[in-house]
Amino acid sequence: MEKEQIQQIVNILTEKVDLYDKPIKEKWESTFPDYPLTVSPILCIVGFLFAYIVIVPIIRKFISNIKNSLNLGQRKYEEDMIYLHKYGNVDQYLPSLSPFCLKLEAYLRFASLKYTVVSKPNFDLAPKGKLPFIERNGEIYDDSSFIINWINDQIDFDPDATLVSDEKAIALATKRLLEDHLYFIIMRQRWLTKDGYKFTKTCFKDIPCFVKPFVLRKIRNNIKNTLYLQGIGRFSDDELYEIANEDIKCLSNLLGESEYIFGTQEPTSLDIYVFSFIASIIQLPYDYPLKTLVMNRRNLVNHCKRIGHLYFQEYDWDFE
Numbered sequence: 001m002e003k004e005q006i007q008q009i010v011n012i013l014t015e016k017v018d019l020y021d022k023p024i025k026e027k028w029e030s031t032f033p034d035y036p037l038t039v040s041p042i043l044c045i046v047g048f049l050f051a052y053i054v055i056v057p058i059i060r061k062f063i064s065n066i067k068n069s070l071n072l073g074q075r076k077y078e079e080d081m082i083y084l085h086k087y088g089n090v091d092q093y094l095p096s097l098s099p100f101c102l103k104l105e106a107y108l109r110f111a112s113l114k115y116t117v118v119s120k121p122n123f124d125l126a127p128k129g130k131l132p133f134i135e136r137n138g139e140i141y142d143d144s145s146f147i148i149n150w151i152n153d154q155i156d157f158d159p160d161a162t163l164v165s166d167e168k169a170i171a172l173a174t175k176r177l178l179e180d181h182l183y184f185i186i187m188r189q190r191w192l193t194k195d196g197y198k199f200t201k202t203c204f205k206d207i208p209c210f211v212k213p214f215v216l217r218k219i220r221n222n223i224k225n226t227l228y229l230q231g232i233g234r235f236s237d238d239e240l241y242e243i244a245n246e247d248i249k250c251l252s253n254l255l256g257e258s259e260y261i262f263g264t265q266e267p268t269s270l271d272i273y274v275f276s277f278i279a280s281i282i283q284l285p286y287d288y289p290l291k292t293l294v295m296n297r298r299n300l301v302n303h304c305k306r307i308g309h310l311y312f313q314e315y316d317w318d319f320e
Contacts, residue, residue: 085121103276
């Protein structure tokens with residue numbers, strides 16, 4: 001924009017201020033001669049956003065620490081109840097937008113454990129500042145995979161007991177494929193594509209509308225930087241499609257014609273992991289290349305439906 005155009009805009013704003021509140025303008029300019037009143041609305045907006053995004057969380061953290069140190073505002077726990085802190089459900093589509101939160105909640109049901117979802121998860125309590133985590137009898141446990149190991153130890157639960165050592169090794173490698181590779185492909189699709197971001201931003205209902213664009217933009221930029229450093233963000237769309245196809249093909253070949261991976265009569269832990277990531281791809285209500293890749297692998301689709309009907313009957317798994 002040319003300098004003359006900028007000056008015209010400044011003049012218009014100045015005229016508007018003169019029309020509505022000339023005494024205030026004169027008082028402002030006599031007090032702050034170096035800062036014209038025309039910039040004050042911008043300063044106010046910037047100041048408000050800075051306070052909301054930076055200062056308010058610091059104050060909340062400070063107050064939370066005081067409460068915790070004085071044992072104020074502590075929840076009255078039901079003995080032995082598991083309190084699950086997770087990202088909320090995605091309307092009628094998924095219990096959580098996060099495959100890690102979905103995985104943990106599915107595993108809690110898989111292990112037949114009673115739990116309560118915390119309606120407003122407290123990030124201040126999260127040891128690593130991430131969801132999901134759980135509370136039980138006042139103790140906090142974090143990281144979905146560590147929590148699953150803790151569950152197995154607590155109730156002597158081992159869904160992989162029938163697997164031989166080779167199968168357990170394959171299961172671990174596949175979990176790493178899901179969590180350390182396919183997950184980042186999912187994140188790129190959700191946050192860095194037009195259709196993906198259009199839907200994803202509707203899932204953040206609890207963020208006040210007047211700051212939501214700024215908060216989501218910050219999240220999106222952080223994810224973009226993370227994906228670039230991780231590597232997935234450096235590939236073209238065509239290259240990424242080829243990479244994703246290899247992941248999905250691997251999962252499909254591993255499942256084969258069996259109802260459950262490794263041909264077991266009952267699900268193993270890997271079935272829960274695979275369900276959580278596949279559901280996170282195909283349960284969202286719009287079409288995109290990664291979803292098409294999975295939908296073309298009918299054994300993965302049927303496996304997802306099977307696990308979904310077993311543990312999340314309140315959701316619709318009869319999609320096509």
